[in-house]
Amino acid sequence: MDKVDLLVVGSGIVGLAMAWTGARRGLKVAVVERDHRCVGASIRNFGFITVTGQREGHTWRRAMRSRDLWNEVAPQVGIDVLHRGLWVLARRPLAADVLQAFSQTDMGRDCRFMQADDAAIEAPELRTEGATAALYSPHELRVESRTAIPLLAHWLSCRHGVQFHWGHTVLGIEEGRVHTGAGEFTADRVALCPGTELTGPALPWLADLNLSLTRLQMMRIRPEAGFRLSAAVMADLSLVRYAGYAALPQAAPLLNQLQQEVPASLEAGIHLIAVQSADGSIVVGDSHHDDRTPEPFAQEAVDRLILGHLQEAVRLKSCEVVERWTGVYPTGHSEDAVIRAPSPDLRAVVVTSGTGASTAFGLAEDVFMDW
Ligand SMILES: Cc1cc2nc3c(=O)[nH]c(=O)nc-3n(C[C@H](O)[C@H](O)[C@H](O)COP(=O)(O)OP(=O)(O)OC[C@H]3O[C@@H](n4cnc5c(N)ncnc54)[C@H](O)[C@@H]3O)c2cc1C
Incomplete structure (x- = not known):
């Protein structure tokens, strides 16, 4: 050559x-x-181009720039942007505190914090009964990776x-x-x-x-015909995992509460991301297990926990799993x-x-x- x-x-x-x-x-x-x-x-990922929630500094800046470049390149390449934006639905009052605090930071400038009832009007697919608040971010894109x-x-x-x-x-x-x-x-x-x-x-x-590896469990589910996500969906557990929220002082009491209420989900590193594909199916995850050489075995109990969090956040009648996979990324820096x-x-x-x-x-x- x-x-x-x-x-x-x-x-x-x-x-x-x-x-x-x-x-x-x-x-x-x-x-x-x-x-x-x-x-x-x-x-293997969600194809979720996320800005809101990224770590303040280089990561958030790079995400903003990448989002602009995805917008530029996708139409040239013929990549469909399947949906835009992100809903973070807070069930617990302490999660609402995190979202409200985030919305007042520089990174949250373009996001909208609202009561759950107002989110229900804009995004009827969210299961807002028993939820306290929501944050809408306009930045995100979703592509089918x-x-x-x-x-x-x-x-x-x-x-x-x-x-x-x-x-x-x-x-x-x-x-x-x-x-x-x-x-x-x-x-x-x-x-x-x-x-x-x-x-x-x-x-x-x-x-x-001394980098390690993180293994994630992922699923694709088929909802009932006609079900639509207006944007990507995240929920309370994301607020103690994504550094842009987790670094806020309001995240510490939320973490304490989650440790009491959902220890198995925290133990498995679970938080919710749900995004939708062109055929209506929903990609949902994920869990996080760290090891220098990750186990190749996916655990059914972990998938069940993820599906429980999905159904808590989204008004789904049907939730048939049609595909499962794991993915790995480097971690530890x-x-x-x-x-x-x-x-x-x-x-x-x-x-x-x-x-x-x-x-x-x-x-x-x-x-x-x-x-
Ligand atoms: C399940 C899962 C969900 C995720 N969700 C998201 C998400 O929604 N949003 C997001 O921003 N990020 C997400 N991520 C993270 C994101 O996917 C990764 O950060 C990103 O894909 C890393 O890209 P990469 O090119 O470094 O690695 P890879 O995609 O792993 O590519 C590395 C390539 O290098 C090749 N290679 C390695 N060694 C050699 C060699 N010696 N010779 C030749 N070729 C070699 C490999 O074969 C491989 O094809 C997710 C990750 C996983 C696993």
Whole structure:
């Protein structure tokens, strides 16, 4: 293969964001991916491009920028935005306190805090009986990741001339030479975006961080015909998990209450996200179990807890599970993402939280800022 300006290892959203950002800067770009198509976290997620609730600072800023870039790129690529916005429904008065406090922060500026009865008028699908309040955020987008990611790769290839080399595992990288089982690629610069592959070629530049992995359980359910979510839905448990809310002083008493009332859900790292697909099905999750090598076994009891939280938040008559899967992402770094620059021609870029779909485009721009 001819030498390229930028060689990206990994075809997940972080690798594709690096490839797009490099191509927009006029670079000749190639992507090397060990699988024959992307099957990692980037196609297993909710496709939920979230701004509200992200950690204040880099993560929130990158999410805002990425949201704008998703809006720009989606119509060009042919990716449908399936719904926009987010409802966070507070059942407990202490959860309402968190939402109200959040709405008064800079990050909450464009969000609307309201009583549950008012939310019921705007979003009749929410189960507002017994709820106290809700927050509506206008920022969010929802795409179907399992089709959006291949579409994005195809568009990068056709529109920007990015070369894709599928089915090549990168074994090592040294001074612009990238070794695979099938031969060598050469590049002026290499961006290593390995996702969960922390013990592969990225190990020398990540080992000191002691990153771990988080495994999530996910489901797709089929609701009754005609059921519509007007926006993504989250609920009380999200307010002690998502850093943008959890860092508020009001989140501590809520956490205490949740520890008393729903210890099994907290133990399984459960919080609710529900988003809808074009065929009406709903993707719902998730749980969080951390381990350096995650268990491959999904637990039915955890799925049942997730479904219970879904039915508590949303007025569903039918909730047939039609698909289950697990996904994994790296974890264990306080900044949600790591950019390592071991040499002038090499960058290792890893999202260390469940935020890559929401932040990758902004993150890639940050990588190129001083590269
Ligand atoms: C279940 C689940 C739900 C999530 N929900 C959301 C959400 O709704 N919103 C959100 O913002 N984020 C979400 N996330 C997080 C988000 O999906 C990840 O942060 C993001 O996908 C990470 O992208 P990535 O490109 O780093 O990793 P990946 O998608 O895992 O891609 C890495 C790629 O690198 C390749 N690779 C690794 N090593 C090599 C090698 N040596 N040679 C060649 N190729 C290699 C892998 O094969 C893989 O294709 C979720 C994650 C999970 C698991």
